[in-house]
Amino acid sequence: MKNIKHFYSLIVLFSLLTLSCRQITQSVDETFHPNDSLVKKYNKENHFGTNGEYTGTTKTSTTTSVQRRQEKTIVINGDTVNTPEMELKAKEMFHDIELLKQQKDPVAAEKIQKRVNDFLKEMKLPQGAKTNIGIEIPAIKAKKRLLSAKELEQAENKLKKLPQYRNKEIIVYESIHFYEDGSINLALQHPGNPKYVDKYHYKDGKWSEPEPVIARNMERRTFPLSEIHFADAQQVIKNYNVKAAQVEGAKPTSDAYITIWDNGMRWNPRSINGSRERYDIQFNNNGTLKSFRQE
Template sequence: MKNFRKIYGLVLLLGLFSLSCKQITKSINETFQPNDSLVRYNKENSFKQNGVAKGITKSSSNTSIERQQERITVKNDDTVDISEMELKTKEMFKDIELLKLKQSPATAKEIKRRINRFLKEMKLEEGGLKTIDTEKSTVKTKKGLLSPAELALAQERLKKIPQYRNKEIIVYQSVHFYDNGAINIMLRHPVNLQYADAYEYRDGEWSLPKPVLARDIEGRTFPLSRMHFEDAWKVIKIYNEKAAQIEGAVPTNSVYISIWDNDMRWFPRSINGTRDRFDIQFNDDGTLKSFRQEF
């Protein structure tokens, strides 16, 4: 089982990083030598026949025999032909390369299905071997910041969570918009105004509240009704336009709102280049407020 996990990891990694088929073949042959069923040569029972040394092999497992002469491995009564595995491995890697060229959101799932089909054909799903989980796949597709329409929808859904029905929603401390499509926000508790809860937005849904340790809650609150999530796109657009004009500056793909003295501020608020640093500030609606070089 341990060795089958090794070959599972090996096949996945080699396939995704496009190693040569010669290396794959060598790795497969080396990996398919079970620890718990290694065929040992017994010197005491060896004898000479027609001038050739022969030996009686013994296995520590009742059902596992390795026959390297025929390039066949028998594992728990299942026969795996190494030559066939090499051929199917090459075919799988070719398919994966073609899938990777698509660069679509469905690529990771398609690669998952292709590798799982290979494992099933090679009878490698048994003995504790698990199929690939899309979320744990080494091929990850970034969703990117939600579109303006999706951001607006997220804000509307936030207004409809049961605990704030018919209540004003007050944002506490910050709102973060991430390039994986997630939003993190903290809200003042709807009943106990000295408390605050954190919420996360993923895959079109807001999470249940998670208590946070609130400090200076009176000075770090701002009404949700006075902010618009879709303005995050304005901030990113303006920031990146300015960054493109500065040598060595790196564009951003995520932004956040920070609340101080009951006022909201968009971040980042500075652009660092290799030679210069600039201060950049935005109005509440995401439009440019000021842009100046720092000396």
């Protein structure tokens, strides 16, 4: 009888430890102890008394070995279960669950659920309903990336529709940066005073308010926005990475930018550095490959 109580305690311990943490107390109650009637039903189906005693068929057999080990088994729903083996596998399961809980993985709860179900199936125990394991896992934000060609085009159109530039030509000053996190930085000639320059930042689908910056060499560092297409940044990155893949030790790029000088524009990056070689790479204004040569 003592061994049977030990088994019952193991089942209870298994239920609690599988969901052990303060953040999932509610899930434990709802999943394993939804109400008294379900508990009574579980006890009845699995031959447990109201005080935790086992009322089913128990078979104890003793085998002789060098260590004179006693093997203990119980019968659940007609299946014979080895209790020492169950205890060992339960410990292994708890260890695996702790490792999964430590992982910063948004699907850790699903993996834990599967590990629990595998244990129950292997031990021929009732699996019941799906466990709602509300483990608190640090949120993992999806890595942001450079805007798609369509999104880049939308950003450009929103810039052109800014109230201060309505019905006015937009002149870009010095550079435009397209970053891998989806943001864009640029500076524009002031719509009311051509001697002034304001910088703008694009993020989460919106352009920021203008901020004044000190401008130098305005006559050599300006270029009309009408001759620039933001979507071409995708073409530049694609062509750059195709060539970078051909150079030993070279790393791909995930962003691009435009520099303006002498009333002209240039796409960047303009060089590919490998572990043994360095290449110069040039692009046309529309992002297509212009030249590629070893330096």
